[in-house]
Amino acid sequence: MWQKATAVALLAFAVGYFYHSNPDLPEQVLQYLPFPHAPTQREPSLEHVISTAWEALITVPAQQWGRVAVGVNACVDVVVSGIGLLQALAEDPGPGHDHEVLHSKKDLKEAFIHYMERGSAAERFFTDKEVFQRIAQAAAEYPGAQLYVGGNAALIGQKLATYPQLMVLLCGPVGPKLHEMLDEQIIVPPESLQETDEFHLILEYKAGEQWGAARAPQANRFIFSHDVSNGEMSTLETFVASLDEFEPDLVVLSGLHMMEGQGRQMWERRLKEAVAAISDVRNAVPVHLELASMTDKDYMNSIMQEQVMPIVASIGLNEQELLFLSQAGAGPHAELSSWGGIPEVGRVSDILLWVLERHGRSDPESEADLTRIHFHTLAYHVLATVDGHWANQVAAVAAGARVASIQACGLQKIDASKVALRAPLEFHSSHSEPREKLFINPAKPVTIWNRGNVTFHLAPVLVCKQPLRTVGLGDAISAEGLIYSELRPSRPSL
Incomplete structure (x- = not known):
């Protein structure tokens, strides 16, 4: 012993x-x-240090918006388990395949698997009204299905309405169920009200969820609908006509992606009418354009070049939309088929700079109005602005990152134990030379760099480990970024 x-x-x-x-x-x-x-x-975790530092960085701008008009896509979202619904529809797992437009349940299954395997968000139009209605009925009756406010415009309006100092006008096809769900602070023009609601089906999947050989690397969702009202942007003229009386400080436009599934002849006509309508308001107030998933390169080129993008002051988009924008316009890194994980910051920076140089006002002699891009992906956000046009962008990009964490986790404030830092702590300002090596400082978690007269602000995102809902995160991010942004009064053409 x-x-x-x-x-x-x-x-x-x-x-x-x-x-x-x-x-x-x-x-x-x-x-x-x-x-x-x-x-x-x-020692406190990096997540705790970053979330604490955000509170000091996120300050309100000197000049705040008072009245914001938002249009024009709105609907009711039916949110269900994607795999569960497809199984309820008697679909079996199999290989994924992308479809620009969905014509059948088989197309739906293949497109869902294609994007689930990549952990990427996507949105598609379903052409067969009767089949869609049967799927929608099955989705509404599926155990655990939930109904939410849907459509980029309505979601942005809902987020803006959480700030009591803001008056928010929402114009879109608003049916009785949606009207009932909207915040009381939101003003809906009588001309926007319609007898029936438009429904969008949101097929969600969790990180690690598996169906057959397909496994989701991260949580996300696949959206589809048979939505003619939003597809034709039928309330656009009503929206523009409402602006004279409402007199907004800021206009937020979304829903252009819905026209893609209506056919070339229709979207060419409506896009020209949309440009004419936007041109009527752009000299009075800045316009922010919220992009969404698209697959038609000709349509995207029309938006980029001679059509919409040069006449808006700001755009918001995610990683799929940014890469597709570059692919459609033969921009930087267009040879990539997908990002293959967290998008490299240097490549993102290259594309953002290209957009502002080619379609924006990075050249002071340009007649374009585009001076701001808010890019968001799961692990980080970047705000790129032409110098001299926007202020308070450190707060804006940090606020967008903070709301992504809070909303995904369904909390009122960040809980450092429920989020994870996935952003690279070291990165480069460009994918090619000359490039600068940059770092994320958790105590001051917004990294800033310049390329010519464009300034970039990067904020890491504290990714929710067990997200409750992924739908609408991009809209909340863009809305929050706009709330904390300040447009400098010296802007030349606005």
Whole structure:
């Protein structure tokens, strides 16, 4: 017995000596040793440091918006488990395949699997009204199905309405169910009200969820609908006509992506009419354009070049939309078929700069109005602005990152134990030379760099480990970024 006791004592002495000379010894080792020791003081996590630092960075702008008009897509979202619904529709797992437009349940299954395997968001138009209605009925009756306010414009309006100092006008096809769900602070023109609601089906999947051979690398969703009212932007003229009386400080436009599934002849006509309508308001107030998933390169080129993008002051988009925009316009890194994980910051920076140089006002002699792009992806956000046009962008990009964490987790404020930092702590300002090596400082978690007269602000996102809902995150991010943004009064053409 005495030999065993001596051995334990020697072991305790040795480890004790090692502990005092090396205090990083794991606590789980020390707890099994037969001697008392002082508890170690844990350093705060990077997530805690970043979330605390955001509170100091996110300050309201000197000049705030008072009245914001939002249009023109609105609907009711039916949110269900994607795999669960497809199984309820008697679909079996199989290989994924992308479809620009959905014509059948088989197309739906293949497109869903294609994007689930990539963990990417996507939105598609379903052409067969009767089949869509049967799927919608099955979705509404599926256990756990939930109904929410849907459509980019309505979601942005809902987020803006959480700020009591803002008056919000929402114009879109608003049916009785949607009207009932909207915040009381939102003003809906009588001309926007319609007898029936438009429904969009949101097929969600969780990180690690598997169906057959397909496995989701992260949580996301696949959206589809048979939505003619939003597809034709039928309330656009009503929206523009409402602006004279409402007199907004800011106009937020969304829904252009809905026209893509209506056919080239229709979208060419409506896009020209949309440009004419937007041109009537752009000299009075800045216009923010919220983009969404598209697949027709000709349509995207029409939006970029001679049509919409040059006449708006700001745009918001995610990683799929940014890459597709570059692919459609033969821009930087257009050879990539997909990002293949977290988008490289240098490549994102290259494309953002290209958009502002080619379609924006980075050249002071340009007649374009585009001076701001708010890019968001799961792990980080970037705000790129032409110098001299926007202020308070550090607060704006941080506020967008903060709301992504809060809303995904369904909390009122960030809980550092429920989020994870996935942004790269080191990155480059460009994918090619010359490029600058940059870092994220958790204590000051907005990294800033310049390329010519364009300034970039990057904020890491604290990604929710177990997200409750992914739909509408991009709209909340853009809305929050706009709330904290300030347009400089010296803008030349606005």
